[in-house]
Each structure stands twice: as structure tokens, then as C-alpha cells.
Amino acid sequence: xxxxxxxxxxxxxxxxxxxxxxxxxxxxxxxxxxxxxxxxxxxxxxxxxxxxxxxxxxxxxxxxxxxxxxxxxxxxxxxxxxxxxxxxxxxxxxxxxxxxxxxxxxxxxxxxxxxxxxxxxxxxxxxxxxxxxxxxxxxxxxxxxxxxxxxxxxxxxxxxxxxxxxxxxxxxxxxxxxxxxxxxxxxxxxxxxxxxxxxxxxxxxxxxxxxxxxxxxxxxxxxxxxxxxxxxxxxxxxxxxxxxxxxxxxxxxxxxxxxxxxxxxxxxxxxxxxxxxxxxxxxxxxxxxxxxxxxxxxxxxxxxxxxxxxxxxxxxxxxxxxxxxxxxxxxxxxxxxxxxxxxxxxxxxxxxxxxxxxxxxxxxxxxxx
Ligand SMILES: Cc1cc2nc3c(=O)[nH]c(=O)nc-3n(C[C@H](O)[C@H](O)[C@H](O)COP(=O)(O)O)c2cc1C
Numbered sequence: 624x625x626x627x628x629x630x631x632x633x634x635x636x637x638x639x640x641x642x643x644x645x646x647x648x649x650x651x652x653x654x655x656x657x658x659x660x661x662x663x664x665x666x667x668x669x670x671x672x673x674x675x676x677x678x679x680x681x682x683x684x685x686x687x688x689x690x691x692x693x694x695x696x697x698x699x700x701x702x703x704x705x706x707x708x709x710x711x712x713x714x715x716x717x718x719x720x721x722x723x724x725x726x727x728x729x730x731x732x733x734x735x736x737x738x739x740x741x742x743x744x745x746x747x748x749x750x751x752x753x754x755x756x757x758x759x760x761x762x763x764x765x766x767x768x769x770x771x772x773x774x775x776x777x778x779x780x781x782x783x784x785x786x787x788x789x790x791x792x793x794x795x796x797x798x799x800x801x802x803x804x805x806x807x808x809x810x811x812x813x814x815x816x817x818x819x820x821x822x823x824x825x826x827x828x829x830x831x832x833x834x835x836x837x838x839x840x841x842x843x844x845x846x847x848x849x850x851x852x853x854x855x856x857x858x859x860x861x862x863x864x865x866x867x868x869x870x871x872x873x874x875x876x877x878x879x880x881x882x883x884x885x886x887x888x889x890x891x892x893x894x895x896x897x898x899x900x901x902x903x904x905x906x907x908x909x910x911x912x913x914x915x916x917x918x919x920x921x922x923x924x925x926x927x928x929x930x931x932x933x934x935x936x937x938x939x940x941x942x943x944x945x946x947x948x949x950x951x952x953x954x955x956x957x958x959x960x961x962x963x964x965x966x967x968x969x970x971x972x973x974x975x976x977x978x979x980x981x982x983x984x985x986x987x988x989x990x991x992x
Contacts, residue, residue: 624968625679625926629962632676636960647747649739655707664711678870679965681972683750684719686983688948689847689874691774691809695719695968696983699814700951701778701851705756707766711866714772717964722951723762724778725814726804728796731783732759734819736866737857738899742892743820746934746958747903749896750881753819754783767809775808778851783820790831793822794838801873809873813839816853818900819924822851829863830940833891836871847926849875853908854882858916875926877951878913882906918946918991929988934959944969946988 629868644652662959663669679972684695698720698924699713707723714721733755756762761781780802787793801811813835815826832850837846850873852864868876881900891904910931929947932940935954942950971983980986 625965626675629966629969632801632962633960633966634804636962638816641960643959644743645741645743645758646739649741650736650769653703653739657704658707660712663717663832666904670712670715673712677716677965679717679962681968682973683975683981684968684983686948689810691847691948693719693774696943696949696971697933697964697967698722698776698928698949698951700953701725701776701814702750702752703953705752705826707762710766710769710771710775716961717968718773718775719968720774720777720809720949722776722807722812724756724812725780725817726756726759726762726777726800727756727780727782728759729760729782729784730797731756733783733925734898740896741957742895742901742903742905744891745889745901745905746884746932746954747890747901747905748954748957749899749901750817751819751896751899754780754817758782759803763803763807769807771808773846774810775811776812777804777808778802778812778814779821780814780817783817783819787820788822788845790825790834794824794835797835798838798842798887801839802842805846808846810847810875811844812849812875812877813849814851814880816992818849818853818881818883819898825971827853827856827860827864829867832864833867833870836867836873840872847874848872849877849928851877852879852913854906854913854914859915861916861918864880865917869921869924873925875928876912876917877928877930878917878947879931882909903958904932904934907938911942914942914945914947920990922988933967934963936967936974940971940974940986943983943986944988944990948983948987968977 701722734753751847929942
């Protein structure tokens with residue numbers, strides 16, 4: 624029944640909606656879809672209809688991680704719901720969790736438009752938003768006291784401005800946003816890997832990361848903390864980052880963000896914009912390599928969240944078998960349609976059962992042992 628429903632929605636998306644959307648400006652489509660999501664999330668009736676169209680659940684997919692119950696392992700990655708407007712509807716589209724943001728200390732208009740492009744042949748996007756968001760004060764006040772239907776991660780980044788070229792100022796900026804969210808959401812992500820901000824990615828340098836995490840250690844919170852890595856780092860750089868992470872209050876690693884490396888064999892479109900980082904299929908193997916490496920070297924020390932190029936149940940399963948406990952996506956939903964979340968969860972239950980697993984935790988890392 625669910626599979627038939629998904630086939631029907633897939634055909635409608637790929638045959639009608641996707642060609643219509645793909646002829647329009649990607650940011651305009653994203654903004655329009657956000658407005659639709661806000662409307663659908665505002666009323667119990669439209670939430671129920673959305674659930675009926677896109678929902679899927681199976682106890683096999685449920686996990687308890689960091690004392691938080693994740694109904695399924697598929698989450699919406701940071702960057703889709705920058706200002707936390709969709710938290711009422713995203714669980715009804717079938718996601719098991721969501722990361723809001725990235726949220727910065729101060730409000731940020733982002734880079735000038737255009738700042739989002741599609742790579743139809745490469746199945747990716749070029750993203751140059753530059754951390755557009757309404758800022759930590761506004762967003763924390765808006766969300767304070769709100770009850771969420773599923774786990775929420777808060778992605779924190781530094782404001783995209785020249786003042787943050789100074790390390791101490793940049794750390795204060797992260798501190799401001801981090802402190803604003805101590806009682807909101809279920810876990811934090813510290814985004815040290817946005818490719819689109821003034822000054823680049825200073826906190827992938829171990830000494831600077833150490834200073835940042837030492838500062839954040841002083842903020843009282845019981846929430847788990849993840850750091851989000853660039854998929855472009857070498858294993859040597861990764862080793863040094865993990866040494867620092869182990870010294871501090873870091874519970875999870877997200878692998879990973881957008882790739883800046885345009886010399887990637889999965890990029891087959893021509894005329895790639897000069898600015899921006901790339902999502903989707905060009906990030907998939909880079910992300911899988913990081914997941915495997917971290918799982919092999921650190922086992923259970925960190926919960927790994929796999930992110931990059933997940934378009935199908937097989938893609939998500941590969942990340943889980945490589946060592947990821949949870950998986951996130953954005954680009955897959957844009958290329959495959961909103962039913963892809965349910966398709967992935969439904970397909971995962973088939974794959975787990977077919978391999979004789981009675982829970983996701985049994986499958987985590989089996990290919991990296
Ligand atoms: C439109 C867009 C905006 C993004 N903005 C952010 C962001 O604000 N913070 C962040 O950590 N990652 C951001 N990302 C990166 C995604 O969270 C994810 O790491 C990356 O797109 C790879 O996953 P995917 O291939 O499933 O899209 C953004 C990605 C896209 C496509």
C-alpha cells in the first residue's frame with residue numbers, strides 16, 4: 624500500500640512538478656516550498672493529510688541515541704530550514720529528526736543573489752547562501768517553549784562578517800548562538816565547515832578548534848554536541864581534529880558538509896559557478912570515506928551522522944553499514960521528490976530484514992570492522 628502510494632507520488636513529482644520547478648530559479652522554488660510547508664504545518668488537518676501522503680513507520684527503524692528516541696534514522700540536514708519554520712511539518716513528511724539553521728550569533732542576510740544553482744547531470748546543487756538566517760536572538764526567542772514532535776538539532780555557525788576574521792571575536796560569536804539555545808532542541812551541531820563565509824573554515828585548524836571547544840565547554844548544557852566536518856579534509860587533518868574532539872565535550876561527528884573541490888569526477892555538468900560549495904552525488908563517496916575511517920579508528924567514541932548524496936535506501940544503508948548511526952539529506956529530496964524519505968525508510972526495513980538484522984544498531988559499521 625505504502626509502496627504503491629510512493630510510486631504514484633514519484634511519478635507525479637518526476638513527470639510534472641520537477642520539470643516545472645527545474646525551469647525556475649532554485650532559491651525562488653525553495654522559498655515557495657517553505658511557504659507551502661509553513662501553511663501545511665499550521666493546522667492539524669493539513670498535518671494529518673501530509674502524514675497520510677508521506678508518513679511511514681516501522682519499529683525496526685527506531686533507535687535510542689544519547690537518551691533521545693529517533694523514530695527513524697533519516698534526518699533533514701542543516702540548511703533547508705534555516706529559520707526553523709518547518710519543524711511542525713517535517714516530521715509528517717516522514718523524517719526522523721531535523722537540524723535547524725545554521726544559526727549564527729548575529730542575523731545575517733547571506734551572500735548576494737544568485738546563490739543557489741542546480742547541476743542536473745551531476746545530481747547536485749551549488750550553494751553559496753553564506754549562512755543567511757535571522758540570528759540566534761530572534762530564533763531562540765521564537766522557539767523558546769515550543770514542543771517538537773521529533774528530535775531537533777541546532778546547527779550553530781559563525782556570522783558571515785569580516786569582524787570574525789579575528790579568532791577571539793569568532794569564538795564569541797559561536798558562544799552567543801550556543802548559549803541562546805541551551806534549553807531549545809535536543810542536540811547541537813557546531814558547523815566548522817561552511818565553505819561560503821568570509822575567512823573560510825578557520826576552525827578546522829586543530830589549535831583554533833581547541834580554543835573554540837574550550838570556550839564552549841564553559842556553557843552549562845546537558846545536550847550532546849556534534850561537529851560537522853568538510854568532506855574535503857585529508858585523513859591526516861581528520862586525525863588531528865579527532866584528537867582535539869576527544870579532549871572535549873563532543874559526542875558526534877557529521878560527515879559532512881558541501882565540497883569545495885570542483886575537480887571531482889562526479890561533477891559532469893559544465894559551467895560550474897565560481898563561488899559556492901557542491902552538494903549531492905559529488906559529496907557521496909567523500910562522505911562515505913570519512914564515515915568508514917572514523918568508525919574504524921574510533922568505534923563507539925563518537926556517534927556518526929552520515930550526510931552527502933543520499934538519494935535512495937541503498938545509499939542510506941551504505942552509510943549505516945560504513946558506521947553511521949543516523950543519516951541526513953537535502954539534495955535527494957529535491958531531485959527525487961518528497962516521497963523519497965518514506966521510500967528510503969521503507970527500503971531500509973527491507974534491506975535490514977533481508978540481511979537478517981533485527982535492529983539498525985546491528986547493521987551499524989558492519990562493513991568497517
Ligand atoms: C541549499 C543548501 C543549504 C545548506 N546550508 C547549510 C547550512 O546552513 N549549514 C550546514 O551545516 N550545511 C548546509 N548545507 C549542507 C547540507 O547540510 C549537507 O551537508 C550537504 O548538502 C550534503 O548533503 P546532501 O547531498 O544530502 O544535500 C546546505 C546544503 C544545501 C543544499
